[in-house]
Amino acid sequence: MSFVEKLQNIDRRWIYILAWIFVLYPLINPLGLPVPIQKESTAWNKAINDIPDGSVVVFSCMFSIASIPELYPMTIATFSHLMTKNCKIIVATFWNDGALVFDQTLLKQIDPATYGKVYGKDWIDLGYAPGAETAMRAFADDMVNTFPSDYLYSKPTSSYEIMQNIKTAADVDIIVSFESGTPGVGEWLRQWNTPYGTKLIVGCSGVSAPGMAPYLQSGQLNANLPGLTSTAEYELLIKRPALATAGVDAVSMSHLLVVLLVILGNVGYFATRGRKS
């Protein structure tokens, strides 16, 4: 078997070993590759900066534990950025693990009290409601009855000061949603953006990014932060380098490996195709 034929039959386990090396090496020895700031992260930063004082924000972790590695850094960065703004934040999710992601991981990194935010007055965690799109519709029409009690203290939602003037989606200025599938952007658009005109910005896993492009172009989506690379740019923009910035060298190296493998595969394919014919 010639070299080019061997290229067609590399044992996948060698590729996995290469993947481990290409990811672990830059994490252990950071290469300091440049991180050019692109328009997605700039638009995201602007969308958060432009939230007017006194606005009401719905903050939603619409992803499961499995998507934490990619979506967690952008969720932390955005939540910390929102904490510096003078706005009311309602945390709610329609994904089973969303409440856990927020409560067990995000709140351990960011304590709203250190930003002077008071629970029940400046922000509230309503937790999870099952039912996907129908629940999102119910939440838009009647927030308190969709989440009769809050997630952190199990007290009646209506008893909190923050909920006194926030009843329906019409009282919300912007949705900040992080998501990796359905329910997600389509449901927010159908049940919130179109009927109530609520602004929407979405942070998503890279694999969902092409699906966001039409909504971004039509203006239904005000900003989109796709994947780890854009998150690294955003972290640099808000001067809070963290997990995404630490991982961006590994992203570059892993993509380099994939490009090399695609080139090698093509070389092998075209070389052997000529011989067979």
Added chain:
Amino acid sequence: MVELITLFGTYIAVFVTLGIFTILYKENPWYRTSESLFLGLAVGYGVAQQMLFVRDQWAGQWSKSSIMMIGYFLALLVGIMWYFRFSKKYFYIYRWPLAVIVGTGIGASLRTVMIAQFLDQIRAQALLNLWVPNNIWPTTINNICMFVMTPAVLLYFWFTGADSKPGFMKYVDKLARYTMMAGFGSAFGYTVLTRYSLFIGRAQFLLGIPPNLAEGYPAFIVMALIMLASMIGYDLMQKKKTTAV
């Protein structure tokens, strides 16, 4: 100093992470254990969350009047009817709650789907600005590409199936195929980004990169060595068994 329970949790998390990664080598007991653990926890957690919601709904609004109580118990009854899916004799009962769920889901989405995901897209396409003097590259070029490529792909699918296409449509077909290939390429690139991002996130945990616990790194070394040794042992044992047979 890290608490013992946190340290224990870190070791378990490292074990499960590496256990799942061992599938890259081949099917093995570590992988199956980790997979079952994950599935069991996910299902258990999911059920608990749903039950919490049912409880909160009762306490929060449905227990306030007798009419609402009846409504609540009717909803519970519809929920219980789902379980007839597991009965061959009464399977038809399962179709009723299914019809309710499908009906409400479609009804809720149909309200605005035409505007949100059809008309707004057409409007955006019609309003494309084909000449942006201060931004020829990339905005003007991008807009021209979208103006030409989107109808090309739509025409490609409208006229799919015709044996022979008129001359002009051949060019449209070719343009549509190139457009779709560009779309698939972009989707593939982003998919690679996502898959590697997931791996990088777990690698950061294994290496103890903040805000992950620093104890993850020694746990990674210890657990990796134990798993490697046990998998080599397992492999040799399997080979011996095969030879004996």
